Amino acid sequence: xxxxxxxxxxxxxxxxxxxxxxxxxxxxxxxxxxxxxxxxxxxxxxxxxxxxxxxxxxxxxxxxxxxxxxxxxxxxxxxxxxxxxxxxxxxxxxxxxxxxxxxxxxxxxxxxxxxxxxxxxxxxxxxxxxxxxxxxxxxxxxxxxxxxxxxxxxxxxxxxxxxxxxxxxxxxxxxxxxxxxxxxxxxxxxxxxxxxxxxxxxxxxxxxxxxxxxxxxxxxxxxxxxxxxxxxxxxxxxxxxxxxxxxxxxxxxxxxxxxxxxxxxxxxxxxxxxxxxxxxxxxxxxxxxxxxxxxxxxxxxxxxxxxxxxxxxxxxxxxxxxxxxxxxxxxxxxxxxxxxxxxxxxxxxxxxxxxxxxxxxxxxxxxxxxxxxxxxxxxxx
Amino acid sequence: xxxxxxxxxxxxxxxxxxxxxxxxxxxxxxxxxxxxxxxxxxxxxxxxxxxxxxxxxxxxxxxxxxxxxxxxxxxxxxxxxxxxxxxxxxxxxxxxxxxxxxxxxxxxxxxxxxxxxxxxxxxxxxxxxxxxxxxxxxxxxxxxxxxxxxxxxxxxxxxxxxxxxxxxxxxxxxxxxxxxxxxxxxxxxxxxxxxxxxxxxxxxxxxxxxxxxxxxxxxxxxxxxxxxxxxxxxxxxxxxxxxxxxxxxxxxxxxxxxxxxxxxxxxxxxxxxxxxxxxxxxxxxxxxxxxxxxxxxxxxxxxxxxxxxxxxxxxxxxxx
Amino acid sequence: xxxxxxxxxxxxxxxxxxxxxxxxxxxxxxxxxxxxxxxxxxxxxxxxxxxxxxxxxxxxxxxxxxxxxxxxxxxxx
Numbered sequence: 001x002x003x004x005x006x007x008x009x010x011x012x013x014x015x016x017x018x019x020x021x022x023x024x025x026x027x028x029x030x031x032x033x034x035x036x037x038x039x040x041x042x043x044x045x046x047x048x049x050x051x052x053x054x055x056x057x058x059x060x061x062x063x064x065x066x067x068x069x070x071x072x073x074x075x076x077x078x079x080x081x082x083x084x085x086x087x088x089x090x091x092x093x094x095x096x097x098x099x100x101x102x103x104x105x106x107x108x109x110x111x112x113x114x115x116x117x118x119x120x121x122x123x124x125x126x127x128x129x130x131x132x133x134x135x136x137x138x139x140x141x142x143x144x145x146x147x148x149x150x151x152x153x154x155x156x157x158x159x160x161x162x163x164x165x166x167x168x169x170x171x172x173x174x175x176x177x178x179x180x181x182x183x184x185x186x187x188x189x190x191x192x193x194x195x196x197x198x199x200x201x202x203x204x205x206x207x208x209x210x211x212x213x214x215x216x217x218x219x220x221x222x223x224x225x226x227x228x229x230x231x232x233x234x235x236x237x238x239x240x241x242x243x244x245x246x247x248x249x250x251x252x253x254x255x256x257x258x259x260x261x262x263x264x265x266x267x268x269x270x271x272x273x274x275x276x277x278x279x280x281x282x283x284x285x286x287x288x289x290x291x292x293x294x295x296x297x298x299x300x301x302x303x304x305x306x307x308x309x310x311x312x313x314x315x316x317x318x319x320x321x322x323x324x325x326x327x328x329x330x331x332x333x334x335x336x337x338x339x340x341x342x343x344x345x346x347x348x349x350x351x352x353x354x355x356x357x358x359x360x361x362x363x364x365x366x367x368x369x370x371x372x373x374x375x376x377x378x379x380x381x
Numbered sequence: 382x383x384x385x386x387x388x389x390x391x392x393x394x395x396x397x398x399x400x401x402x403x404x405x406x407x408x409x410x411x412x413x414x415x416x417x418x419x420x421x422x423x424x425x426x427x428x429x430x431x432x433x434x435x436x437x438x439x440x441x442x443x444x445x446x447x448x449x450x451x452x453x454x455x456x457x458x459x460x461x462x463x464x465x466x467x468x469x470x471x472x473x474x475x476x477x478x479x480x481x482x483x484x485x486x487x488x489x490x491x492x493x494x495x496x497x498x499x500x501x502x503x504x505x506x507x508x509x510x511x512x513x514x515x516x517x518x519x520x521x522x523x524x525x526x527x528x529x530x531x532x533x534x535x536x537x538x539x540x541x542x543x544x545x546x547x548x549x550x551x552x553x554x555x556x557x558x559x560x561x562x563x564x565x566x567x568x569x570x571x572x573x574x575x576x577x578x579x580x581x582x583x584x585x586x587x588x589x590x591x592x593x594x595x596x597x598x599x600x601x602x603x604x605x606x607x608x609x610x611x612x613x614x615x616x617x618x619x620x621x622x623x624x625x626x627x628x629x630x631x632x633x634x635x636x637x638x639x640x641x642x643x644x645x646x647x648x649x650x651x652x653x654x655x656x657x658x659x660x661x662x663x664x665x666x667x668x669x670x671x672x673x674x675x676x677x678x679x680x681x682x683x684x685x686x687x688x689x690x691x692x693x694x695x696x697x698x699x700x701x
Numbered sequence: 702x703x704x705x706x707x708x709x710x711x712x713x714x715x716x717x718x719x720x721x722x723x724x725x726x727x728x729x730x731x732x733x734x735x736x737x738x739x740x741x742x743x744x745x746x747x748x749x750x751x752x753x754x755x756x757x758x759x760x761x762x763x764x765x766x767x768x769x770x771x772x773x774x775x776x777x778x
Binding site: 001002003004006007009012015016019038091119120121122123142145146148149152202203206207228229232236239255257258259260264265267268271358 | 705724733736743754757762
Binding site for chain 2: 706723725726728746
């Protein structure tokens with residue numbers, strides 16, 4: 001695969017890691033938060049921790065849209081399918097997230113609710129066209145990467161005059177989450193989460209551009225490097241961050257220059273602005289209520305807003321008692337710190353959202369993190 | 382008295398409409414409709430001396446050696462896919478389950494659960510495919526069963542096949558025999574079947590040139606076992622792919638395993654399709670591949686035997 | 702969810718769709734978010750939509766930089 005395989009070259013990865021090892025100062029650590037779940041996954045899957053010197057510490061951030069979706073919103077989605085009899089279309093990852101009462105979209109489906117996995121918002125529109133006598137609701141989640149596809153679907157629904165299509169919108173915003181983390185007591189005052197720099201999200205940035213991060217670099221004096229998706233991208237970005245920190249700089253650098261520009265995709269931004277507006281506040285799993293961190297459908301498209309079309313009271317539901325997803329999403333704890341990690345809570349039987357999504361920190365650690373270079377290998381006799 | 386008694390006039394029984402007809406509940410009822418289905422569809426397709434007895438069971442001669450039995454139920458959807466269908470899959474799958482014990486497959490049974498309304502044309506296509514697969518493998522379908530469920534209570538057709546085989550003396554192949562130092566071998570490209578199936582599923586439409594690898598492996602396995610009788614384990618990595626299969630064996634044998642990514646053969650398109658769908662090729666189903674675990678000194682002979690068989694043309698060897 | 706992959710445009714279709722190819726696999730996707738696409742262009746594909754162009758010159762530049770970088774692990778700086 002072009003522009004994928006080359007960025008997974010093992011030899012280059014090792015030489016890059018060697019450069020990083022040479023440049024890290026022995027008297028300090030480099031605490032780097034990788035915001036995006038895709039990076040969490042790449043770091044675990046390609047064993048980057050094993051390649052890098054011990055001074056590099058990765059802190060997982062809340063950049064996994066499935067992980068940060070609060071239980072109450074999933075409950076509403078299940079309610080739509082179960083009690084309102086709609087065809088609920090959902091992205092795959094969301095299907096297994098545990099909701100209230102030991103249920104999930106997948107379990108509700110098994111019990112008879114018409115819940116269908118879709119790969120794209122376009123698929124949901126297709127289902128609406130093919131089932132004119134049924135209500136079809138698209139369960140929209142995701143950061144800024146995934147919002148434009150929902151906007152396109154809404155515009156298309158309006159253009160076609162689809163009467164039976166609506167969207168349950170749960171789109172969230174990256175800069176708000178980063179700000180929330182940087183302003184959190186653990187980072188700002190207590191110092192319990194030492195945070196030196198950010199590995200910025202790849203695909204969110206293709207949409208929003210590198211410009212929004214300049215505020216954080218400036219205000220909080222933390223360097224940000226926007227990193228591509230593949231292991232070599234992550235490694236190069238780590239090197240760039242190490243160099244910034246060694247030099248005492250706090251700038252926004254763009255490693256993913258092949259897909260990210262300073263202004264981003266203006267057309268996509270325009271489409272989103274046409275359809276969506278800011279919510280005052282939105283509950284995030286782990287972060288609580290975050291102001292101006294999510295989007296809702298505008299007045300002009302309210303006909304297609306599932307929250308308006310259907311009566312959906314929102315109930316905030318706390319996480320499972322033993323679940324540490326909240327702390328993990330804020331970077332305060334690592335998956336291994338959670339008492340139920342790998343025992344009661346596994347990808348087959350997840351208690352919390354971090355174990356469900358392929359990008360969740362817990363799922364990444366469980367799937368790829370169990371066997372590291374430190375594990376004992378019995379030699380064949 | 383008449384010397385030439387007039388022949389008894391039989392009522393005309395309209396033959397099955399194999400082009401446009403549909404399965405009805407009476408086809409599973411044990412009466413005339415079911416007999417007709419057997420006489421006009423199943424029996425001619427599978428035809429062999431056992432079936433011609435027309436009994437409810439097959440009378441078999443006990444073979445010399447240890448007997449192996451395996452059963453598989455097939456519920457695959459869609460029923461027809463590039464490289465095969467539920468019928469050929471049902472035959473190959475059970476033959477392979479029998480063969481991976483080192484056994485030579487001898488007989489198959491086939492049980493059908495049909496949904497009311499299922500097109501006879503599709504059933505004929507599936508049955509002909511099964512019969513062809515069984516004939517090509519040299520293993521007869523000696524007995525079978527048919528039931529029909531109400532519309533809405535089945536997914537078109539479910540098929541169960543059971544296979545019986547015999548293991549030659551001195552062959553001990555079992556998941557718990559893997560040992561540290563053993564080599565792990567795989568007979569060819571992984572992930573083809575799973576991707577071929579997914580390319581047809583609703584909501585995922587892309588056109589690849591990938592076909593299911595569904596195949597009967599018993600002859601390849603016979604060649605492998607002959608070349609390397611000390612082989613410890615054989616398994617076909619079906620649902621769950623290579624990774625699940627190796628994990629199963631690791632658990633059974635109480636060992637750990639290391640495999641190298643570069644050694645695992647995956648077609649570029651399968652890789653790309655998995656990337657698009659967010660799947661790991663190591664976890665995607667195969668229906669015509671075998672994983673072998675053998676002592677290090679047998680690896681070369683095993684590899685050579687695999688490579689000289691058409692179904693093992695691109696095998697790979699990996700470390701312990 | 703962040704799952705996105707670079708793909709090549711092989712045919713432009715009507716209604717703002719395009720046929721794209723990655724590693725021999727072809728899929729029809731929505732390209733309404735990216736203007737002025739031509740056959741042969743690379744785009745980033747996410748949930749059935751092209752979300753931005755991939756600049757091949759920049760990609761090659763990054764690759765060259767990566768390959769030139771660094772010393773062997775353990776060697777003196």
